[in-house]
Amino acid sequence: MSRSIIRLLWALFVGCVCILSACKDQNEVIPEPEPDRPAAAKPKYLWFDASAIFQRFSHIDSIQYYLDKCLEIGITDLVVDVRPVSGDVLYASDIVEQLVDWKGYHRETDWDYLDVFIREGHQRNLRVHASINVFSGGHNYFDAGVVYRDPAFAELTTLLNKPEGLVDIKTQKSQYAAFFNPANPKVQDYCISIIEELVTGYELDGIILDRCRFDGLDSDFSPFSRQLFETYIGQTLARFPADIFRWKKLNNGDWGREAGPFYPQWLEWRAKLIHDFFALARERVKKLKPEIDFGTYTGAWYPSYFEFGVNWASKKYNPQEDDYTNWMFTGNYKNFGYADLLDTYMTGVYYNQVYGPGWYTIEGGLWKAKVLTKKEVPVIGSLYADLYQTNGSDLIDAVELCLTLSDxxxxxxxxxxxxxxxxxxxxxGIAKASVEG
Structure with a gap:
């Protein structure tokens, strides 16, 4: 395919990929789930988001009360977010400052937040997993976090390719997470040290990596990343960042990206970088505690997840086989799927529609995730509770479906x-799946 056609397709891609995907999916038939573990034996996780629960869960009796509630409804596993978007932590760390003040509330630190979750969880036979936002170093809404306190860390944030030029993410106040540049070895060493400290310091059952990715398609266009990429492809770019993509005014007045000649290689390089970080993190975790569960969360929408440098599929899956995305990917892209590096993969089927084929329903998204991961990792169907505030019956069906169709x-x-x-x-939903399973 010629480069001119690639550029034209890129301008149309963002608006068309979902339509093309939906058209293709109309002819799909979701197969019956294969025999698997009964639903009663499958893990049921509840996530505790650090920023959202900060005040409510800054009291030991509150933690105890809600863990009892978890046990009563059939939850088996807790995911305790201990490094939120701000990049500070909710445990005793020698590396990172503790988050003690958030949205006007001050938390006392005369007791260890994570240790209490582990102790109280284990007393109730609940498994406890710590979650960290890996490559986020600050919160742009509040100018909070290490990237706003320490000039050395401030220099490590990602540089974005925007219509107005190359800009530091800390200036983009509409984007709440102040991402580091994942390509920088200093960033990787820092994040690995946090993971190692957690694994060695606490009796965790698992660790879940969240936001282990680039900020988005516009990231990272720093001179550092340019040099790494040029080394990777073995040549110097004449026009950067236009050789990757440039911004172009569309007929409707909006800005659109136009792909450059090295765009597919750029996607490959970013996917390799994230894959290799997962490989390194897994190696370090398993060396310290082989029994610990090593997992991650991503959204289930694979056709657009390349934007974050993430290929959560199996290496056995080749996205070039999909006619609506194959023009973007090199033959090597599939080699950087990281499903085989995980013990647990949480796929976010955050959709309103429960049943039906395609990427953008819960049923279709779960089935696709199982197909793409090739049984190399348990796929945990993940739901966004906020979508069910007025339609609880759909949540019952969605819970049942996750425990029937996924792991x-x-x-x-x-x-x-x-x-x-x-x-x-x-x-x-748990009871219904357990009876039918």
Whole structure:
């Protein structure tokens, strides 16, 4: 395919890929689930988002109360976010400052937040997994985090390719996470040290890597990343960043990206970088504690997840086989799928529609995730509780579907469950799946 055609296709891609995907999916038939573990034996995770629960869960009796609620409805596993978007942490760390003040509330640190979750969880036979936002170093809404305190870390944030030029993400106040540049070895060493500290310091059952990715398609266009990429492809770019993509005014007045000649190689390089970080993180975790569960969360929308440098599929899956995306990917892209590096993969089927084929329904998204990961990792169907504030019956069906069609259930997050009083719906969905399973 000629480069001129690639450029034209790129301008049309963002608006067309979902339509093309949907058209193709109309002819798909979702197969019956294969025999698997009974639903009663599958893990049921509830996520505790650190920023959202900060004040409510800054009291030991509150933690105890809600862990009892988890046990009552059939939850088996807790995902405790201990490094939110701000990049600070909710445990005793020698590396990162503790998050003690958030949105006007001060948390006392005379007790260890994570240790209490582990102790109280294990007393109730609940498995406890720590989640960290890997490559986020600050919160842009509040100018909070290490990238706003320390000039050395401020220099490590990602540089974005925007219509107005190359800009530091800290200037983009509409984007709440101040991402580091994942390509920088200093960033990787820092993040690995946080993971190692967690694994060695606490009796965790698992660790979940969240936001282990680039900020988006516009990231990272720093001179550092340019040099790494040129070394990777073995040549110097004459026009950067236009050789990757440039911004062009569309007929409707909006800005659109126009792909450059090295765009497919750029996607490959970014996917390799994230893959290799996962490989390194897994190696370090398993060396310290071989029994610990090593997992990650991503959105289920694979056709657009390349934007984040993420290929969560199996290496056995080749995206070039999909006629609506194959022009973007090199033959090597498939080699950087990281499903085989995981013990658990949480796929976010955050959709309103429960049943039906295609990427953008819960049923279709779960089936596709299983197909793409090739049984190399348990796929945990993950639901966004906020979508069910007025339609709890759909949550019952969605919970049942996750426990029938995938290898488990995750609910994000407990704040919405509390606010919209969805406890009974989750319990009913778990019970329904267990009876039918």
């Amino acid at each position: 488990g259930l995750m609910i994000f997050d407990i704040v919405q469950v509390i606010e919209y009083d969805l406890w009974d719906e989750i319990r009913k």
